[in-house]
Amino acid sequence: MTIDPTAVPLRVPRPALRLPLLATSLALALLAAPPLVPQAAAQLAEMPAGAPRLLNQPFLQLPGADSVRVVWHTNFPGVRHELIWGEGRNRQRAAASTERMQRMLEDGSSRSPATAGLGLNQVVERPVWRHEAVATGLVADRRVPYRVRSIAADGSVHISEEFSLQPLPRPGQPLKILLTSDQQNRYGFPAAMQKVQELFGSIDAVFFAGDYVDNPRQASEWFDRFDPAWLNVPGNPGARPFPNTRPAFFPSLQGTYQDLFPQFPWRGGAVLQHAVKYGAIGNHEQPGRHRPNAQVAVNNGTSVANISYMDNDPQPRWVAEMRYESVKDSVNPAGDPAVREQWIRDNSHDWETFRQMWAHPQGPEGEQYYWQRYGDVAVVALNVSRVWRTWTVREQDRGKFTEFFSENRNPAEWGFGDFHFERFDRQSPQFAWLQGVLASPEFRSARYRVVLAHHSVAGLGDNAAPAHADNVMLIDFNAGDGIVQTKTVRLPADTPGRIAVFKAEVEPMLNQIVRVRYEYPLGEDIWKRDVEPLLIDAGVQLVHIGHSHVYSHVRSPLAPTLNYLETSSAGNSFGAFWTQADGTAWRNARRGGNTGLFAAGSPWNVANYPRTDDPHGRLPQWPTLANPMQLWDGEALPVPFVASNDISTFSVLDTGIGAVRSFAVNLRNPAAPAIEFDRIPLLPAPVPTRAPGPTRR
Ligand SMILES: [Fe+2]
Ligand SMILES: [Fe+2]
Incomplete structure (x- = not known):
């Protein structure tokens, strides 16, 4: 070239x-x-x-x-x-x-x-x-x-x-709002979006619950991803055609995919051209440290920082702020605040492509959380996302539970587990803003009250665990004479506090560390503890989530009018975790493939990690009209979800009938029509006229 x-x-x-x-x-x-x-x-x-x-x-x-x-x-x-x-x-x-x-x-x-x-x-x-x-x-x-x-x-x-x-829209205008998420170049999106167009024509709005593409800085994932090699694997009779296909974002949601790949059986749907889009930030909107083409010595080898490596390499912002203090004289001798900000972003994570690509309403921190009154609907978009890391615990993995074994004494290459990109706990600016929004007459007078939150704060999906707690560091260290002890380090929620505790408690013992581990206390789930009570107070009827790539509808046990819906089984699924009526685990599902992680003798507390069939105490709801997994995926027993690589789902909030309608597409049969398999009424939720008080526990 x-x-x-x-x-x-x-x-x-x-x-x-x-x-x-x-x-x-x-x-x-x-x-x-x-x-x-x-x-x-x-x-x-x-x-x-x-x-x-x-x-x-x-x-x-x-x-x-x-x-x-x-x-x-x-x-x-x-x-x-x-x-x-x-x-x-x-x-x-x-x-x-x-x-x-x-x-x-x-x-x-x-x-x-x-x-x-x-x-x-x-x-x-x-x-x-x-x-x-x-x-x-x-x-x-x-x-x-x-x-x-x-x-x-x-x-x-x-x-x-x-x-x-x-x-x-005007007040009272009947609206059709597409609910979807997690496009990420997934196989089933052109099919689903084509059915949206066929069934609904021009819809009014799209509520997108995060994870637009895998790597937001890789332009082809947005515009024109296609590989002629996919033609060489046409698929077997009765199976989905061209199974290696990974369709780009815009062609899927704009109905132009066959311009790139004429042989593919679905063209996508002309959706975004006619509909406004509101979206939340998912983990895939926040790529990590920006050091393109750098040689990174890590994990007993050298890695090249290509797009994927950088995407998977975020560190918490407080860590970058801490490190900045030791390099600022060389990287920013003039003390320019803008240079400082860019250095910190480049050395932690940012959502800059999200900001550049779209034009959302402005919240107090730009577009990362905001709200809009859209006709009879009030929609709030939150940033509750956290980095996704592997469940596995091996020496070569930097995951949810451990650091690279080789880097145990090198915090410069720690991942800090599944950390939240932005605070949303009750002491945070985002929470204070949310309280104000939910208390406002403009929000409370809306007939339908919807929250977009990428993460599977509830549900049967793989990624609904571990709990949305700030993780706790467990540092196994050499206490002398070969004795290994464990030190528990709880980092406060605020940046100065985190830096102070890290410097006081972790840095002095770096040379003694044997292993760095993380635990996610089930009782400290920020969503359950702080956010959900606020939503119930404000009569929110729908939390639209993503992240597990399933269709899963659960209700809060505290308020039957509060529905959680993920509707993004779209050509790949991370699985659902369910015990069937006959007592067996569905398809031998184990959360995160974590077989053995919590076996006898494990230093982790298994009580922190919900059981296979426990969606965080929420109540799974069964599809009301049909069960696509039984119809098309060989299930003998009904299941309260859709989790199949061969079934694509999407949902439409229809304010004309006051319900969410959900549809499934059989990817094994391009000629088949979509079926409506679920209908969730959004019941009027009691809304106190008073502003919500202090958050209840
Ligand atoms: Fe996703
Ligand atoms: Fe995600």
Whole structure:
């Protein structure tokens, strides 16, 4: 491939309109500042952009009372980008603002026509530009046609197909809202989205409960993931066709997948073009430490920091803040706050691609948590996500329960277990904000009250465990004369407290450490202890979750009107953990494949890890209309979930009938229609007129 290592990406300032002040000053500072780290993205080689084209169809964001934003992406900066909406004499045009997406990357793992033949053996930048224009003068409950047009520097003109847009709904307007999550290039998404379009036409909104793609900085996962090698494995008769397929995000949710892969039996659905989308941050929205192409000496070997490695390499922000203090004189001699912030993000984690890609309402910390009154629906998006690490306990694993054995005395390469990216405990800013929102008349007067939270805070799915507690460090250390003792270290929730305790209790004993372990106390689940009582107080009827890639509906034992729903069995499932009516474990399920982890003599407390059939004390609900696992997956006994690689599910909140309708698609039979298998009424929940008081235990 031809790469110009001196190429400097063109940066087009984004309108200040939707940028937090910090990010704006940060971007400006970065333009002027020298590279922060040797591997800073601006120094990465850049892959060829290819012939000018639209990278996706336009989609809708951030509706107002008489407006809505339209966003699309191209592989060229262009000379003009515009939105055209309305009909006849009412046709209007608006110029788009344009910015280059930062840290859109590809590497040797990329599968895309854009990277085919490049022989990528390192992480490179992929040029992607984002365009955003605002349609104005709109009237609620009245759709108007629109399309977008981009003109490249070579004079070529690129026009989208025509779709429809509308502003915020009016009160009482019947709405159809798609509930989904965890696209992550999963096989079943084109099929499910195609059925959405066939059954519902233009839906009004999408509530996406996090995990958009696996690696948010890998551009092809969003726009054009395809590998011709998938054609070589057509699949067996009666099994799903082309089973190796991993469809990209936008083609799945925009109905264009057959443009990339004509032989695939499903084209996807034209969903995002007509619907506004609100989404929550999942663990996959927060890639880890940014050190592209670095050689990392770890785990008795050397790893290269490719996209996947960086994605799986977050450390808690407090750790980066602690480390910054020891390097600040060299990395930031001028003491620039923006440089400090970027260094800390680069050395912990961030959700910057989420911020750049979408346009959500603004909460007190930008888009990471926010709420919106959308017609008769109030929707709150929370960031309760935490890193996912392996269940296994082996010397070579940095997982939920241990560090790499070789790095036990090297905190620079610790993972710190499954840590939460953002606080949501009762002492946190996010919790205080949530209390205020839930107490507001605008929220309480909504007929339907919905919370988006990526993590499976309840349910039968694999990832519903361990408990959502801040983990406790258990440090096995050499106390002398070969005697190993265990020291328990509880880190406070606040950053100064964590740093102080770590420095006082952990650092002095580093040279004595035999093993670092983590425990997740079941009784300290932050969601159950702090958040759920608040939601019950406010009459929330639906918590839309993701993360386990199953269909699972459970209810709170404290309030039968509070439903938890995950509806993302979409071509791969991490399993469900259930004891059948005959007393046997469903398909020999063991949470996280943790066989032996909690056997006799284990130093972990097995009482902290819910039993196979215990969804954290919540009440599993049975599908009311049909049981897809019995119909299509060979189950002899009914089960209260869908967890199959061959069945895709999706749900639609239909405010016209006051219920969530759920559908299943048989991926083994592309000609078969979807079936409706469950219907969950969202019952009126009692809402005290008073504001919620202090959180109950
Ligand atoms: Fe996921
Ligand atoms: Fe997840």
